[in-house]
Amino acid sequence: MAKTAPTRLLDVANAAGVSLRTASRVLNDDPRVAPVTRQRVREAMVGLRFEPDAMARSLRAGTDTAIGFVVESISDPFFADVIDAVELEMSRHGRSVLVTSTRRDSGWERDVIGRMLQRRIAGLLLCPTGEDHSWLDTGRLPIVLVDRPAPGLPADLVEIDDHRAAFEAVAHLITHGHQRIAYVGDTPAIPTSAARLRGYRDALAHYRLEADEYLVNCNCATSQDAAHAVPALIGGSRPPTAILSATTRASLGVVPALHSAGRTDIALVAFGDFPMADALRPAVTVVDHPGHEVGRVAAARLLARLSQPGLPVERIQVPARIIERGSGELRP
Amino acid sequence: MAKTAPTRLLDVANAAGVSLRTASRVLNDDPRVAPVTRQRVREAMVGLRFEPDAMARSLRAGTDTAIGFVVESISDPFFADVIDAVELEMSRHGRSVLVTSTRRDSGWERDVIGRMLQRRIAGLLLCPTGEDHSWLDTGRLPIVLVDRPAPGLPADLVEIDDHRAAFEAVAHLITHGHQRIAYVGDTPAIPTSAARLRGYRDALAHYRLEADEYLVNCNCATSQDAAHAVPALIGGSRPPTAILSATTRASLGVVPALHSAGRTDIALVAFGDFPMADALRPAVTVVDHPGHEVGRVAAARLLARLSQPGLPVERIQVPARIIERGSGELRP
DNA sequence: CCAGGTCTTGCCATCGATGGCATAGCGCGG
DNA sequence: CCGCGCTATGCCATCGATGGCAAGACCTGG
Known part of the structure; x- marks a missing residue:
């Protein structure tokens, strides 16, 4: 309870x-x-239990040692994983991390980033929300983009290789005998979703399978949308024998829909792991979002850029891997 | 790309x-x-696009405006929720949040907290890992504990009312006709687990039901432990008709175990919601960990303490609520 | 024994913003 | 017409640590 003033370096010197x-x-x-x-x-x-005052040092140095991390939502399991890895990597290098979320509001995003700039953070990890980010292109602040590019902002980008992941997921289904594979996902206006959709199409083309546009539903922004899409798909005249669910949100709709329709015979590969994937029957084969790996790589890249400011801008793709659990290995 | 030096207040004054x-x-x-x-x-x-330098202001003021938040693991869904709420509440008040995790290592915890102290953070939200935290009791730094008390550190505590939540979960099962209710959870050495176990026992006593110690397994630190506990419980001579799974980790073992034993007729209430709880058959009734609410309340309490340093130390309990989905409403 | 160098240490200014006090300018009543 | 009081503004010191330069101590070789 003793309210002793913190020891300053001057006190140490005198002592x-x-x-x-x-x-x-x-x-x-x-x-x-x-x-x-x-x-x-x-x-x-x-x-004297002296502890140097980080503020004073930062003021002198002109820049804080902490870095900022701006995501869309902290409670999103993928980003929670990314943050965890970033924080570990930065802590190892003695740097603290300021975390904030944009809540998908680009005005809010500007506010929180502005607050970080006022703190003269050493660098920024950013998963952009708003449209145009060219206002951030000051050349003064090292930036590494996470999971998506930012229009108008040339900076390093660390992302999942969505195209390859989707390609491999479809290839996985094809090698298990499927020829009619449906796609349920979000709008291609989101670059990540677009890459997955291209991966899906490229895989079909690569294996010379018919690309039936009727089997593609890329308007599922919510779980509800995805849940409604399933009956329409499987109730058609030439239904699919397998489904690629391209977002976690979509999976949260697709899985219950298949279960309640009693069609657990339909093969399924889902993007994004979730805690109970193992407990379902059949257990759900997923393409794991390697959030931890993305965070580790992004943090390492930012650290590299901090020590060598002249590095060329790079686009780094982290591979995702398929976790086979059963649903993706069903045969038609 | 123009590397212009940031505008200082002096430049503004001159202009x-x-x-x-x-x-x-x-x-x-x-x-x-x-x-x-x-x-x-x-x-x-x-x-001149002037932005005040937060470092300089903090140096002058003697304290940073940012607050620190120390948790055990950022990727834990409950804490991810808490962090999200804290960050929102603090952002609304113009404060940034430094997030760090202890990884259950009390040496590491001291390091990261030490780093925050060097930054002269305005306040600290702490979910303690190590044993004795009396070294933090300087009277200088406002602290609010989250989810668990810290031995040797008198400070506000915001936690879930675990006792009441467990009591109500058991009461819920009892009112649906169950008399033999098993408990699967972690060791009572963890205060949170101890409170849940007491809640379980108090509910049985309150409804004058037999407390069969054979039905209590509180050694399940991992999902595997919990998975193994289930066959032992339901294979006994007087098996339970309902189970209270007292941690999320336990549930991740209990649910698959019940499914693979084909005993989905056994009622289940699980502590902690998870994404697919809805998709299982039967859907799993849970006691929701109100992470968002805990975070909001803890942040509000810290803000209150920052503006009124003299507040008495309080213990604030946030109620949890039951989300009925089916598994908890099964009758024996 | 002294010049020149190295090693060690100290003084002062500085980073950017703010608090305390002093002072210039103005209006107004006596 | 003088002086008091109020408003508006400026100068200087300060927060805690670090960089530049200078100076003192000490050593070595000539």
Whole structure:
């Protein structure tokens, strides 16, 4: 409960009988300090429980050591994973992370990013929400984009290789004998969704299968949409024998819909793992979103850029892998 | 790409033809500035795109405006929810949030908290990992504990009312006709688990039901443990007709175990909601962990303490509610 | 024994913004 | 017409740490 004022470097200097400057040199491991002096100062630091004031250092340095991370939603399981990995990687390098979410509101996004800029953060990890981000292109702040590109903002991008993941998911179904494979996903206006849809089409083309547009539903922004899409698909004249559910939200609609229609014989591969995927019958084969890996790579990239500001802008794709659990291995 | 140095308040003052001090007054809405002067300064600020340097202000003020939030794991769905709510509440009040996780390592916890203290954060939200936290009791830093108490650290605590939630879950099963109700959970060494176990026992006592210790398994730290516990419970001579699964991890073992044993006739109430709870047959009745509400209340409490440092230490319990989906409403 | 160099240490200014006090300018009553 | 009081503004010090430069101590070789 004792409200003692925090110890300053000046107090340490006085206690050790040296000047402020010398104490500062000890703190920064400057070699130009006599070993005995260094020892005395070190002891004073320990004795007084000195902790350097990060604000003062940052002010002097002109930049904070912390980095900012802006996502759409913190409670989204994928981003929670990404944040976890980013925080681990940054903590290992002694950097703190300011986390904030945009709530899909580009005005709000500008506000929170503005607040981070005022703090002179060292760098920014950004999963962009708004449309045009060219206002961020100051050349002053190192930025690494996460999971999606930002229009008007040339910066590193770390993303899942959605095209390849979708391609492989479809190939997986095809090698298990399926020829009529449906696609349920979100609008191609979202680059991520567009890449998945291309992967789906490219796989069909690659295996010379008919691409029936009737089997493609890419208007499912919500779980409800996806749930409604299923009866329409399987009730058709030439129904699919397998489904690729291209977003986690879609899966949350597709899975219950298949169960309540009693059509668990239809093969399913779903984008995005979820806790109970194992508990369902059949257990759901998923394309795992490697959130942890995306976060680790993005953090590493930002750290690299911080130490070498001249790095060329890169687009880094993290592979996703299929977790086979049963539903994706069903035969028609 | 233009690497222009950020505008300082001094630049604004020069552009407006006033002194630095006057510009500062305008920035802080000090009434002692003539309206015309204020107008001129404001225009200069907008014209030069001035953004105040938060570091410098914090240095002067002696404390950062940001707050810290230390959790065990960011990717835990419950904490992800809590963080989301905290960040929203703090953003609304113009404060940033430094998030970090302890990874259940009390040495690491000290490191990351130490880093936050060096930043002179305004306050701390803490879900403690280590044993003794009395070293944090400086009286200098406002602290609100989240979800669990910290030994040796008198501070506000915001938690779920686990006792009541467990009591109500058991009462829910009892009113649906069950008399033999099993408990599957983690060790009572964890205060949260202990409260749930007490709630379970108190409910049985309240309804004058036999408390059969054979039906209580509180050694399930992992999903595997819980999965193994189920066959032992339901294979006994007087098996339960209902199960209370007291942690999310336990549920991830209990649910598949019931399904693969073909005993979905056994009623189940599970602590902690999960995405597919709806998709299972029967859909799983859960006691929702109100992570969002916990976060909102904790953030509000910290904000209150920041504006009124003298507030007495309180223990705030957030109620959890039962989401009925089917499995908890089965009759014996 | 001294000049020249190295090693160690200290003083002062600085980062950007704000608090305390001083002061210039103005209006108004005596 | 003078002085008091109020408003509007400016100068300087300050927060805590670090960079540049200078100066003192000490050592070595000539």
